[in-house]
Amino acid sequence: MLHFTPPCPFGSPDAAGAPQNHSMGPFLLKRLLTLVATLAGASVVVFVVLEILPGNAAQMLMGPDASPEAVAALATKLGLDQPALQRYGHWVGGLLTGQLGDSYAYGTPVRDLVLERLSLTVPLALLAMAITTVLALLAGVYAASRHNRWGDVGVMGLAQIGIAIPNFWFAILLILLFSVKLQWFSAGGFPGWTEESGGSPLEALKALLLPAISLAVVQAAILARITRSSVLEVLREDFVRTARAKGLSRRAALWGHVLRNAMIPVVTVMGLQFANLLAGTIVVENVFYLPGLGRLIFQSIANRDLIVVRNCVMLLAAMVIVVNFVVDILYAAIDPRVKASDL
Amino acid sequence: MTPSAPPSPATATATAATGAPTATAPSGLARALRHRSFAIGAVLSLLLVLAALVSFVWTPGSPYDMDMEAKLLPPSAAHWLGTDAFGRDVASLLLVGARNSILVGVIAVGIGLTIGTALGLLAAARRGWVEELIMRMADFTFAFPAILSAIMLTAVFGAGVVNSIIAIGIFNIPTFARVTRASANAVWSREFILAARACGKGPWRITTEHVLPNIAAVLIVQATIQFALAILAEAALSYLGLGTQPPQPSWGRMLSEAQTLMFQAPLLAVWPGVAIALAVLGLNLLGDGLRDLLDPRLARQR
Amino acid sequence: MESHSAPAMPLLEVSDLHVRLHTHRGPADAVRGVGFTLERGETLGLIGESGCGKSLTAMALMGLLPDRATTRGSIRFDGAEMLGQSEAALCRIRGRRIGMVFQEPMTALNPVHTIGRQVAEPLRRHLGLSAAAARTQAVALLDRVGIPRAAQRFDAFPHQFSGGQRQRITIAMALACGPELLIADEPTTALDVTVQQQILGLIGELVAERGMALILISHDLGVIAQNVDRMLVMYGGTVVERGPTAEVFSAMAHPYTRGLFAARPRLNVAAPLAAGADAPGGRMRLPTIAGTVPELVDLPPGCPFAGRCGFTVPDCYPVLPPAVPLGEDHSARCIRLDAVAAAAQEGRA
Numbered sequence: 001m002l003h004f005t006p007p008c009p010f011g012s013p014d015a016a017g018a019p020q021n022h023s024m025g026p027f028l029l030k031r032l033l034t035l036v037a038t039l040a041g042a043s044v045v046v047f048v049v050l051e052i053l054p055g056n057a058a059q060m061l062m063g064p065d066a067s068p069e070a071v072a073a074l075a076t077k078l079g080l081d082q083p084a085l086q087r088y089g090h091w092v093g094g095l096l097t098g099q100l101g102d103s104y105a106y107g108t109p110v111r112d113l114v115l116e117r118l119s120l121t122v123p124l125a126l127l128a129m130a131i132t133t134v135l136a137l138l139a140g141v142y143a144a145s146r147h148n149r150w151g152d153v154g155v156m157g158l159a160q161i162g163i164a165i166p167n168f169w170f171a172i173l174l175i176l177l178f179s180v181k182l183q184w185f186s187a188g189g190f191p192g193w194t195e196e197s198g199g200s201p202l203e204a205l206k207a208l209l210l211p212a213i214s215l216a217v218v219q220a221a222i223l224a225r226i227t228r229s230s231v232l233e234v235l236r237e238d239f240v241r242t243a244r245a246k247g248l249s250r251r252a253a254l255w256g257h258v259l260r261n262a263m264i265p266v267v268t269v270m271g272l273q274f275a276n277l278l279a280g281t282i283v284v285e286n287v288f289y290l291p292g293l294g295r296l297i298f299q300s301i302a303n304r305d306l307i308v309v310r311n312c313v314m315l316l317a318a319m320v321i322v323v324n325f326v327v328d329i330l331y332a333a334i335d336p337r338v339k340a341s342d343l
Numbered sequence: 344m345t346p347s348a349p350p351s352p353a354t355a356t357a358t359a360a361t362g363a364p365t366a367t368a369p370s371g372l373a374r375a376l377r378h379r380s381f382a383i384g385a386v387l388s389l390l391l392v393l394a395a396l397v398s399f400v401w402t403p404g405s406p407y408d409m410d411m412e413a414k415l416l417p418p419s420a421a422h423w424l425g426t427d428a429f430g431r432d433v434a435s436l437l438l439v440g441a442r443n444s445i446l447v448g449v450i451a452v453g454i455g456l457t458i459g460t461a462l463g464l465l466a467a468a469r470r471g472w473v474e475e476l477i478m479r480m481a482d483f484t485f486a487f488p489a490i491l492s493a494i495m496l497t498a499v500f501g502a503g504v505v506n507s508i509i510a511i512g513i514f515n516i517p518t519f520a521r522v523t524r525a526s527a528n529a530v531w532s533r534e535f536i537l538a539a540r541a542c543g544k545g546p547w548r549i550t551t552e553h554v555l556p557n558i559a560a561v562l563i564v565q566a567t568i569q570f571a572l573a574i575l576a577e578a579a580l581s582y583l584g585l586g587t588q589p590p591q592p593s594w595g596r597m598l599s600e601a602q603t604l605m606f607q608a609p610l611l612a613v614w615p616g617v618a619i620a621l622a623v624l625g626l627n628l629l630g631d632g633l634r635d636l637l638d639p640r641l642a643r644q645r
Numbered sequence: 646m647e648s649h650s651a652p653a654m655p656l657l658e659v660s661d662l663h664v665r666l667h668t669h670r671g672p673a674d675a676v677r678g679v680g681f682t683l684e685r686g687e688t689l690g691l692i693g694e695s696g697c698g699k700s701l702t703a704m705a706l707m708g709l710l711p712d713r714a715t716t717r718g719s720i721r722f723d724g725a726e727m728l729g730q731s732e733a734a735l736c737r738i739r740g741r742r743i744g745m746v747f748q749e750p751m752t753a754l755n756p757v758h759t760i761g762r763q764v765a766e767p768l769r770r771h772l773g774l775s776a777a778a779a780r781t782q783a784v785a786l787l788d789r790v791g792i793p794r795a796a797q798r799f800d801a802f803p804h805q806f807s808g809g810q811r812q813r814i815t816i817a818m819a820l821a822c823g824p825e826l827l828i829a830d831e832p833t834t835a836l837d838v839t840v841q842q843q844i845l846g847l848i849g850e851l852v853a854e855r856g857m858a859l860i861l862i863s864h865d866l867g868v869i870a871q872n873v874d875r876m877l878v879m880y881g882g883t884v885v886e887r888g889p890t891a892e893v894f895s896a897m898a899h900p901y902t903r904g905l906f907a908a909r910p911r912l913n914v915a916a917p918l919a920a921g922a923d924a925p926g927g928r929m930r931l932p933t934i935a936g937t938v939p940e941l942v943d944l945p946p947g948c949p950f951a952g953r954c955g956f957t958v959p960d961c962y963p964v965l966p967p968a969v970p971l972g973e974d975h976s977a978r979c980i981r982l983d984a985v986a987a988a989a990q991e992g993r994a
Binding site for chain 1: 744767
């Protein structure tokens with residue numbers, strides 16, 4: 001588990017007690033700049049690893065048996081004879097305008113391929129995140145309210161087991177139970193969202209359910225533990241005692257005062273966990289034979305189609321970075337102390 | 344008149360450690376064994392290590408010899424957990440697979456621990472732009488989870504256990520860097536460091552003599568947790584075929600082979616997963632237990 | 646406040662209050678047989694060191710003891726027994742008829758809610774005021790406790806205020822619904838000395854203005870001296886001496902009380918560095934009470950001060966000394982009062 005340190009929260013009151021500037025403007029700007037810088041950095045890393053390091057990409061694509069002439073022709077076609085910086089600029093320009101080039105293996109534009117796959121991966125990730133959030137918050141708050149009693153021990157025990165289970169194994173177990181034994185769900189595959197692709201929204205959701213659950217269980221276990229300890233920590237704060245002294249019942253104090261404070265570290269961890277969630281989709285898509293982004297990456301590696309791999313990896317990294325950015329903003333929205341000090 | 348609060352449990356333990364008589368405070372080992380998480384975690388982790396060690400001298404069957412006559416057998420006296428699609432003894436495969444998991448865990452965590460801790464210590468000692476740079480780089484690498492980095496590396500350099508170890512290890516570096524820096528910063532701001540600097544000790548000596556011993560507990564705990572994560576990551580990579588290659592047994596790859604045979608031999612998909620789960624569970628509990636025992640102030644809510 | 650036609654019932658009657666904590670070393674009686682009465686509009690001080698049970702007594706009054714504490718005895722507020730009441734009934738009393746101010750103003754307020762919302766919360770909850778009405782009243786309260794530009798500051802957050810101001814805000818919160826009793830648990834301990842005087846003055850004004858009863862808890866004799874009519878001295882969970890403040894200050898009887906008073910550093914006593922009665926070296930040493938406060942688990946059944954007290958005899962240990970009356974409403978729990986008085990005469994105690 002990552003050790004999490006939240007950004008320094010405390011601003012200082014000024015002597016006259018005048019309210020400081022709470023506008024989001026400068027804060028947002030700074031965060032946006034960080035976002036752009038991180039995206040740029042990520043693109044450099046991806047480019048270096050997947051374009052520079054492999055050496056001659058054309059050689060890789062065609063394999064060791066291809067003739068030098070064919071390799072040279074492909075190299076020219078791919079623009080590999082241009083200097084690295086130029087290729088990088090070309091690629092980033094393409095990323096921004098949506099011109100991602102063509103897949104060598106499939107022959108189709110990468111952009112179409114990616115969009116098609118995203119229509120599965122994004123809903124899958126969102127569904128998993130939704131299930132995770134609901135499960136984790138309920139479990140965490142419940143465990144905190146039953147602190148040191150059997151409810152707490154039981155839930156936390158389950159959470160420990162949940163963390164230890166590999167998500168792809170849990171997926172296989174789910175398939176064993178629900179597909180092999182009970183035959184309620186299919187063991188894999190994805191029918192598509194529309195009639196013309198052979199499915200319907202309901203069918204599609206049904207196909208995504210087991211994958212989302214297997215992703216959600218591990219994430220929920222981690223998040224439940226953090227929720228519980230965060231709630232317990234906030235429960236011990238003085239202002240909770242003040243709230244009770246004002247006549248709030250335990251439950252009223254929990255919902256009115258504790259949860260918003262307790263959610264602060266939880267939300268941040270959720271953002272960090274999103275990267276792991278996306279990584280999980282790569283594996284889980286393979287378990288269920290779902291034609292999503294993860295499986296595309298995987299197949300492209302097998303096909304040595306580095307162009308596709310490069311763009312997909314960049315896309316995944318960008319998703320993670322953007323989500324972390326959103327989480328940062330959310331954090332500031334929830335905790336009024338952050339904006340004042342973070343300028 | 345000096346008001347004094349009743350001693351906290353931490354001081355009760357400290358008193359016990361210094362040998363002063365206390366009525367009921369138990370000794371260190373006794374306390375450790377009474378701690379539920381630590382006890383269970385230690386037992387499971389020990390089992391993992393034992394399985395790996397035992398596999399060097401003895402296995403119930405053979406994990407390498409294929410016997411197509413005996414494929415997909417259910418558990419029996421001859422084969423305690425049955426056989427796989429190639430007639431290999433599953434129990435033996437699990438034992439040897441433990442070797443693999445430990446190897447990956449130790450080296451990957453080793454990489455992260457040495458390089459990450461060094462970076463973290465450097466960041467805490469130098470502060471300023473060095474710290475900023477190191478921390479930005481660490482934050483940045485979190486955009487690439489282990490699986491993703493491993494996939495990138497194996498896409499370029501090819502699949503195999505070495506590349507997956509390197510990938511997992513590289514991902515461990517920022518984690519250790521962050522943890523080290525945070526703890527080291529806390530130590531640097533303490534009074535006795537100021538005293539050491541006043542004596543003329545340079546930052547290198549202060550780091551090795553004062554900071555490192557004080558953050559050792561945190562690092563140990565983090566290492567056990569990262570070890571567990573490394574096992575999970577290696578299992579996922581092997582499942583995808585990017586990790587340990589045949590014929591070397593690997594729990595993850597056993598699962599992927601079992602998946603194709605789910606209808607014929609469902610149990611095959613269960614045993615390797617149980618092994619992974621128990622290993623990871625044991626290490627996590629061990630880490631949690633160590634955290635409570637080594638620094639009760641961090642324990643807080645149990 | 647309304648008055649009864651019959652002889653006025655005390656606002657608060659505590660008798661034989663015991664609070665037992667369940668620690669990891671075993672059960673500890675943190676409050677042992679504490680009893681006192683409080684009339685409407687009366688001010689009472691509780692003084693003692695950390696760990697003597699004064700805060701726990703206050704929390705018991707509010708019904709806010711931790712779950713692992715067991716209470717027995719009787720707490721009658723306005724005639725009705727509070728121990729054993731349902732949580733819902735207690736919630737109706739807290740904040741509405743009894744207000745409480747705590748020691749740490751820096752952490753007493755929820756950092757993610759505006760102060761205005763927190764002051765208005767009891768008004769909306771107990772009195773059912775609308776948001777607008779509650780806001781108006783809250784602004785008036787904030788103004789009364791001395792927050793400048795209260796109407797604008799209503800929407801500010803706690804971290805934008807200093808410690809003294811935050812304490813004023815908590816006082817406003819405690820008084821919002823016009824309670825009959827205010828409990829102030831070390832309200833000034835965490836504040837600068839100059840601010841302390843302001844806060845105590847504010848509390849005094851408000852108490853007088855609204856005819857509230859006040860229980861003021863402190864470990865500081867100076868705070869107690871100026872602000873309450875009667876006082877209780879607590880040690881080891883027991884009230885060891887009680888009486889009108891002026892009388893206790895002038896005619897203190899219990900050895901612990903005497904020790905407390907003697908241990909105050911006095912800067913303007915004549916010739917502090919001249920030869921004193923005590924020290925051969927020629928300087929006056931600050932008298933201290935020997936020993937340390939024992940853990941509650943280890944206290945003997947008898948007098949809690951036995952052992953540390955210079956006048957201990959074997960009879961002190963088995964049984965809690967009875968309260969010996971010393972004057973108008975003044976009493977002390979000690980079986981050695983004569984010896985103490987005699988030593989005082991000779992200038993030794």
